[in-house]
Amino acid sequence: MEIVTAFIKEFVEPLMVPVKKHLGYMISCTKYVRDMSIKMRELNVARQGVEDHLKWNTRTRLKNSVQVRKWLEDVGQINEKVENISNNINNVGSCFNLKDRHMLGKKVSSLIEDIDSAKTQHSLIDWTNYPIPLGKVDSMMIPTSIRLSHHNDFQSRIPTFIEALKALGPNHKSHMIALWGMGGVGKTTMMQMIKRAVKEKKMFNFIVEAVVGEKTEPHDIQEAVANYLGIELKENTQPARAEKLRESFEAISDGGKNKFLIILDDVWQSVDMEDIGLSPLPNQGVNFKVLMTSRNRDVCTKMGVETNSILNVKILTEEESQGFFRQFVELSNDVDPELNKIGEDIVSKCCGLPIAIKTMVCTLRNKSKDAWNDALSRLEHHDIHNVVPKVFEMSYDNLQGQETKSIFLLCGLFPEDFDIPTEDLVKYGLGLKLFSRVYTIIQARTRLNACIERLMHTNLLIKSDKVDCVKMHDLVHAFVLDMFSAVDHSSIVSQSTMSGWPESDISVRSCKRISLTCKGMSEFPRDLKFRNLSLLKLMHGDKSLRFPRDFYEEMENLQARCST
CATH class of the missing domain: 1.20.120 (Four Helix Bundle (Hemerythrin (Met), subunit A))
Structure with a gap:
């Protein structure tokens, strides 16, 4: 057993x-x-x-x-x-x-x-939660068919669009491509369409974008590039910041495996590529191409763009202009033929500039025949060089309510191409008492949103990519700054680096608003006597910059102030 x-x-x-x-x-x-x-x-x-x-x-x-x-x-x-x-x-x-x-x-x-x-x-899942660089192209993006966007399907521009896209390809020898044309012709719009197309086709691993503008300093361009690369620039000097950017480009490039598209929008003066960490020509360490927009062909040449890579974004043809107008204004065939004829004449006066046509449409939509006739007469003696400010002026004059006009002017105190936080507008609006019969922040937000909606419907403000922000087209911004020279809106606005308080023709007594970018300023003056000043906005000052003890003493009517 x-x-x-x-x-x-x-x-x-x-x-x-x-x-x-x-x-x-x-x-x-x-x-x-x-x-x-x-x-x-x-x-x-x-x-x-x-x-x-x-x-x-x-x-x-x-x-x-x-x-x-x-x-x-x-x-x-x-x-x-x-x-x-x-x-x-x-x-x-x-x-x-x-x-x-x-x-x-x-x-x-x-x-x-x-x-x-x-x-x-x-x-065992590890949530690192590290931020993705703003410029990194989403590898999960689903490609879609490439076409010009709705309301911008202009046949005359398709060859330029295709040529720019080909020039950005890996087999094209062009290193720099420029979109050149007058202000308001749609260069930035085409640039954004090209940007969207190269993303969908996954032509680049990183897309870095900086708006240069008329007075943008190299320091600001460096900051914009750093944001897209996902790095922080703690260096103080321009050469040191450029070196940090160069090292970052080389590290992210991974021996040339990652390709970069550098977009420089609205270039007024030549930008030194070495300031943003790149050599004038591609090297073995960093594989990049540059797409820029400018109103000045000579600037494109100085930047090193070859002649055959400077692509002219031309004004719209008469047929495209009339079609663009009809798409927005939505005039049916049975509408008064005379009104149709007035509309056609107005479009002709807009000289083929999309921004002028769209703004004019937004201003006249649902208006009477008399309003259309008045608009036509006001455009009568203006040509392609000055028609856009006149269109903005008419759009501003037709705004409903003083509150909306005040918010529009308030937006002009922010820098060019700035993402304007709507919450800042709420605070300034309350402080300056711009809103009638508004007693709470919630009521102020509601009133502000109504004003912003009107301004967007008239094309005087545009959407921002940032949440709870709005933007101004650079031509609209220039128009507002010109308006500030009027006595009723006397303001001192300076958004460039400066060593001291800016000189201005505006008298201390008449000045009502001041908006300054304080980069480079070592100290504030001690004898400011802006007795009628209602708003003081100081931006981007050095941490060592201090207010004199009696700085606000003579500002008897100051209602809103902000320093960042």
Whole structure:
């Protein structure tokens, strides 16, 4: 017996393990299914949490571990198998169908192991939450067909668009491409269309954009480039900041594997590429191309753009202008023929400039024939060089309510191409008492939103890519600054680097608003006597800059002040 017992223990019992396991598939089949359902519900709760975290990171441009999407794919496959079993569980048959119960129990047992493994992997997910550089092109972007956007489908511009896109390709020798044309012709609009196209075609790994403008300093351009690269510039001097950018470009370039598109918009003066960390010509370390827009062809040449890579963005043809106008104003064929004729004449006076046409349409939409006739007469003696300011003037004059006009002028106190926070406008509006019968911040926000809506409908403000911000076209901004020279809106506005308080023809007594960028200023004057000043806005001053003790003493009517 001892020999038999030893034999059973050594040889028979190990053989019974798989037998018991397979018997368990049949006997505990129902329990396995119940356990699977419970565990799958728990796993789906975890999956929902991961998906929510992933969406949040995507919205806020935070990096996600590669394992996150792989884990979601695995869980999705497990879920499909579970649902398939749940949907077909009634086909298993009676409790005496041992073969079907065995197969079901075996499948469910295997799925339970997969679910437990997925739950373990979930606990190992590493959410680094590092910010993605603003300029990094989304590798998950789904390509779409490339076409000119709605309301800008101008046939005469398609060749320029295609030529620019080809010049940015890897097989084209051009290193720099320029879109050249007069103000208001649509250079920035075409540049944004090209930017969208190269993103969709994944032609570059990083797209870095900086708006240069008429008075933008190299320091500001460096800051814009740094933001797109996802780095912080703590260096004080221009050469040191350029060196930090150069090192960052080389590091991110990964030996030339990553390609960069540098976009310089609205270039008035030649930009030294070395100031932003790049050599005038591509080198083996950094693979990049430059797309720039400018009103001045000579500037493009000075920047090193070859003649055949300077692409002229021309005014619209008469046919395109009239079609553009009709798309926005939506005049039907049965409308008064005379009104149609007036509209055609107005469009002709806009000289093929899209910004003038669109602003004119927004101003005249739903207005009477007399209003259209008046607009035509006011444009009568203006040509392509001065028609745009006149169009803005008419749009401003037609604004409903003094509040809307005041908010529009307030936006002009911010720098060119600035993302204007609507919350700042709320604070200034309350401080300056621009809103009638408004007593709370909530009421002020509501009133401001109504004003902004009117300004956008008249094309005097445009949408910003930043949440809760608005923007001004650079030509509209220039128009507002010209308006500030009028006595009723006497203001001192300076948005360039300066060593001291700016000189101005505006008298201390008449000045009502001051908006200054204080970069480079070492100290404030001590004898300012702006008795009628209502708003003082000081921006980007050095941390060492201090206000004199009696700085505000003579500003008796100051209602709003801001220093950043």
